[in-house]
Amino acid sequence: MTSLAPLAADLPDPGLAAFGQDPWWVILLKAVLIFVVLVLLTLFNIWFERRVVARMQHRVGPNVHGPFGLLQSLADGVKLALKEDIIPKAADKVVFLLAPVIATVPAFVTWAVIPLGPEVNFFGHRTPLQLTDMPVAVLFMLAIASIGIYGIVLGGWSSGSTYSLLGGLRSSAQMISYEVAMGLALVAVFLYAGSMSTSEIVAAQDRLWFGLILLPSFVIYVISMVGETNRAPFDLPEAEGELVGGFHTEYSSLKFALFFLAEYINLATVSAIATTLFLGGWAAPWGIENVWEGANSGYWPLLWFFGKVFCFIFLFVWLRGSLPRMRYDQFMALGWKVLIPVSLAWIVAVATIRVISLEGNINRTYLVAAIAVLLVLTVALMFVGDKGEAVDEDVPAAGDEPHDAFAGGFPVPPMPAGGAVRGAAAPLTFAHTPGGRTTVTADAEESHE
Amino acid sequence: MTDFVKPTIDYFELWPLLVVFGVACLGVVVEAFLPRTVRYTAQVVLALAGLVLALVGVVLVAQDVKTYEDGAARGVLAVGGTIAIDGPSLFIWGLVLALAIAGVLLFAERHLDGGVSAFAGQAAAVPGTDAETAAIAANREHTEVYPLMMFAVFGMMLFPAANDLLTMFVGLEVLSLPLYLLSGLARRRRLLSQEAALKYFLLGAFSSGFFLYGAALIYGYAGSMDFAAINEAVRNDVGSSSLLLIGTGLLSVGLLFKVGAVPFQAWTPDVYQGAPTPVVAFMAAGTKVAAFGAMLRLFYVALGADRWSWQPMLWIIAILSMFVGAVLAITQDDIKRLLAYSSVAHTGFILVGVLGLQAAGDLAADEITSLQAVLFYLATYAFATIGAFAVVSLVRDGGGETTALERWAGLGKESPVVAAVFAFFLLALAGIPLTAGFVGKLAVFSVALAAGAWPVVVAAIMASIIAVFLYVRVIKVMYFDEPVGDGPSVAYPSVLTATTIAVGAAITLVLGILPGPVLDLAAVAGEFIR
Amino acid sequence: MLTVLILMPLVGALVVAVVPRAQVRPVGLAFALATLALGLLIASRYDASAGMQFEETHTWIEALGVHYALGVDGLGLLMVLLTVAIVPPVLLASWKESDAPGGRGSRSYFAWVLGLEATSLAVYTATDVLLFYIVFEATLIPAYFLIGGFGREGRGRAATKFLVYQLAGGLILLASVVGLYVVSANAGNPSFLVSDLAALDIDETTQRWLFVGFFAAFAIKAPIFPVHTWLADTSEKATPSTSVLLVCVLDKIGTFGMLRFCLGLLPDASQWATPVVVVLALISIVYGAFIAIGQDDILRLIGLTSLSHFGFIVLGIFVFNPTGGTGAILYMVNHGIATALMFLVAGFLINRTGTTSISAMGGVEKHAPILAGSFLVAGLAACGLPGLSPFVSEMMVIIAAFDHHWLVGAVAVLAIVLAAIYALWTYQRTMTGPDRAGMLAVPDLDRREVGIVAPLVLALVLFGFFPMPLLDVINPYVQDSLASAGIVQEGGLR
Amino acid sequence: MTQYVVLSAILFTIGCVGVLTRRNAIVVFMCVELMLNACNLAFVAFARQHGNLDGQITAFFVMVVAAAEVVIGLAIIMTIFRTRRSASVDDASLLKY
């Protein structure tokens, strides 16, 4: 036991000496500023998205309110506030009211640990441009973000409507599925940074961005962050064709606005995390520092930081503008069958490389053993991949059930001839539409039993 | 930042543990990749091979262990001191592995039900639906039971060898969780089985919560989870003794639940009745062995210095278990429930042995030690139980396995051999001389008396008398009562169950007549590493 | 030698279990006779003045200090002889299937009887307490199947009652045995050997506790009031032959144990307990005889008379003088013979009349004089008529009782009166008087039955007039044991 | 530190009482989880008090175990639920309680 003790983060971390020294007014001011920035950022993002998508679709987009239509989002917000506040009679009132709050608060709180810049002179007080930091900051972010999922599930559950329920379930299933991949993608970062504190991770990237040396992690993270935020092409919970509005079908007025707000803040949050963990955070892109000494001091880093964040936001918009929505099973298969095993394999690979670089003259037998295990793992992985389809061979032999362990659990629509199509293998098969697949609804099940 | 000290792992000594775990994992892989037709064979062969290999490993390790530091114990502390591989551990490992081999044989039995095993074809299918009919028609079976069982075996080995509270807790859970699932997988009488699983699970989880909170309090008291450190703390009387006392109590709740002692016995009859008989056979024997191993280690190593505060509690619990078990068993009319209550009573008897802890100085030179007595009793009890349940799985009527006592009437005429073997197991459980049960009882009574717990021994004798009535009653039903209706029939088992029963009976007999070698083995096992 | 003696019937039991059906009975009898011969051989080589003999000692369970140790002294020898002598007549008496109503045939009956013989012999020769205990319990298994498997309606219940009583007694015994072991372990030499244990110096309190345990166990076995209730049921439901084995062989283990363990190992406590034990014995004597008078079932009646006789034996043991001791041991032998005769004759009677009810019988005398005669002999032996062997032992016990306290003696004498009543009245009701319905055709004993009865009657008469051979064996033992118990004495009765 | 321990004790008691009084299997089960989390709190609080990390590491393991319990527990409860359409502990009473 005692020998295992150093595994956990030691408190207090010397790298975090700069934090926790602020007087109350600085804290309050910083908190208010973050809050305001986030609200503004959301308004801007909505506008930005509409404009960019419009451009991509050869439209103009909002252009009436304010210069370039910049005030459009604000106008929408005010309009929402003046709409009737409907609570469906089938709803569980308390939870129904609570859900938007639960969804919104974590969205804000996550930003508390995102480093926006180095230590600056803040109204005469020297403090980092970051509300706070802690040895487990990234874990904290993930944890808080998970709370947001409760808001969505509870919102869908409490509405008392089938669409809401299924939308809520879908989005939570989706979020938790991609959270795994996301979490695994971060492991490699910690391996290199040796810390989970955001500011230390940024500091660790002063020579090279992790996005470059840990490219697979970065890619996995980016994919899963899109899934995590329910954005196109993974915006299945809100698939209008299937589920009307998803979990917030029954929400109206400002409660709806809160969900909307939370979603856009989350958009910004995952972008900010990506920036922090993979793109050097607030540090200026390399090259610039060589040209310009002061690029990484004072308030300038805010520029780099938000610049990088906007790159990601643009990416989000771009994806939405150009990609069709994925089918739900393909989407889940991508998360569970591709991202997770690849992340695991990548982690092992990174760790191995790290060990080799740490212990120049390494004990060969150990290395061989490790590599052998690794090889076996990889081979097994390929084996699994190949045989994934092979399950179908079992099907005719097994009788009239598509597959063994789980399918018998609840009624499913009759299968097309030739058995189920699974995996991302046959995207062009239109034998069954996405709509047809989602008839596994609560009442459908009821009638079957 | 403290420097990282690489813990010693001692892979060689851990070999049996690793083999079992590896085989369990391999079993899962087999489940995943082999076609359905060959899974059964592959799983059975794999499990048996793994267990035998592990058993060989235990023997090799046992021959190799050195004296630990300069104490009385022999063995090593592996994995940074979290697992104690000492004599008692090895003894229990060997015992658990032997039981597991018998368990696999019972699990693999397909002869009794006309070509299918005792487990549900598809547990996920709701009974009475098309899905289930289809599963039955396709002759499905859950071959996952073998890996599950291997995981349980792994837990059973880890649990008594754990040398700190955390490892013990993990062992407890690893041992319990697969058993919860296995309990719910009966092919026939699914509802009963599922209900058993639910009850077992809820109560089991509840009790492990107690165990854990107890661990937390002890940690709060001693500042460490390590048994040696706790012992040191108790000896030096640091911290608040109320923490220690409550903590000990809560820890005991968890352990006593696992062994099924009164007042934590409520689950025993339900689970024993509902779960598939092969599972019950394995679980009744294995869990008790493992849990008592852990209990001995916890009480002797960590809390030995505080024995004046836990011994009175155990006195009462032992007495209650013996009486409640014996008395309630008499009122049962289902053979599995009856055996369940009898196991409660036996828990009490084993606790009598646990009470026999004495300081080393108080013992005569070649006097039997409490540890030795309990280990021996466990061995005798385990084999008699597994054999008895194996016999239960043979007795049938029109609706499959029949466990109602009145349906057993006339078994002596229907199948004298089966009735005789069962009677023999019952006599062993009753502690009649020339069976292993007798020597076990003798041993635990001796150590308890030697430790001055004579009231408990007197109570134990009285409880034994009640228990005798209970066993004799079953024998009477089998031999002297007129059968109801067609009477029971006995399904002819394949060599698998037959072997288990024969080996169980043989061991029970041999240990009854010549217990010397095993007693010596338990003596050679020596002491716990402190 | 003793091992062979024990193994002989055991092997016989196994052989009987496998030989062809036709040979079951001859083979069984052959083994019983061989055992008898071996027993006589041992008796002929026995040196009456040399204490424990024919000893064999092997370590059995080292960790517990258990030994496989056998040996006989005077007491053991007599019991061994009694056992080996009684089994052949019992087997002969069960020759016909019909002798065992409700049973499963001769094979299992013969096998179990031989098994019981083997375990009983082991009990009488064991010199290790644990070995004693083990075979003590082992006797129950054949006995259980003998009672439960053969006999009248309700035998299953009786068998269960028997077994539960006996096992209860056994477990109490176990507690005391373990207690002895622990005492020896505390003294530094954990052992179960009687010789080791006898050398222990046990403190008074412990001795008393252990005594209570031993005595309770043996009282159940013997049986003694108030733990006698199993005896009546068992003898009523079991076959008469089984009852012979139970009462004449098995129950003697109780009194044998009292002598060997209570007196032998715990002399101080025995003296401490004497008043209580004597009172219990007296109650048994009077109560047994008294309720026997009122019985209608002949087998139950015989069972209850034994309660009275066991009271005498226990009384003889616990009055602590050589006359009583010798009388008690002699009584054990005589009672064995007399009761065996009584049960067997009653069995023949029941076979003929088809009932066990005394009130349904009558007038047998006229049709079957030999049967009636032998029944009369047995009855007179039971009430202690001079000239028959029980008289000697009964007189010795009563004399000793008067020595102990006049009141004790007086009560014991009262029992003789009662015994005369039940013996003679039973005779009168069954054998004399007018014929009852269905009693007309009672045939007399055939040759086989006479062959069974005659030796027993002969033995009764012989030992009635000439008990010296027995006394020669008994006296040294009694001297030794009383001496080792530290009881001052003035020479035995010669 | 004492407050944390007291809080954990209170949570533990609530869970315990919940297990004993509630009849819905899922609620009972959640109460069990509450007990485990109370244990975690106690572990972490004691870890802080003793200044070593054993307690915190334990908390990790407890989470793992709790998760495994959740998985198995829900599986069992769901099977029963689907068979009987009820999650009440009382309804499951084929076996004598």
Place this chain on the structure above:
Amino acid sequence: MELYTPILALALLATGFAVFSVIMSAVVGPKRYNRAKLDSYECGIEPTPQPVGGGRFPVKYFITAMLFIVFDIEIIFLYPWAVHFDQMALFGLVEMVLFIATVFVAYAYVWRRGGLDWD
């Protein structure tokens, strides 16, 4: 503890804002009663009566949730390991490879048995 107080401040701020919005929407918005409006939305048809929470839903979601828990737990162990990897080096690698391999076995099983297929 000082590290956590700012978070509390931000959280309070956000909560205040959210609660304020929820209340405001009830206060500011117009109220025009209409029975159909309070029914749950089902494309205009009469909604089927349902218990709160919509009754039952596919088992699949449970399975996903369980799998998530299993992997989340794996991550719990990977994080501290990753942070302190440099100190453990080879030992850490070997042990973690064993750990990951174990999890991977379960993963392969679930995959092959169709646990990851959504239909």
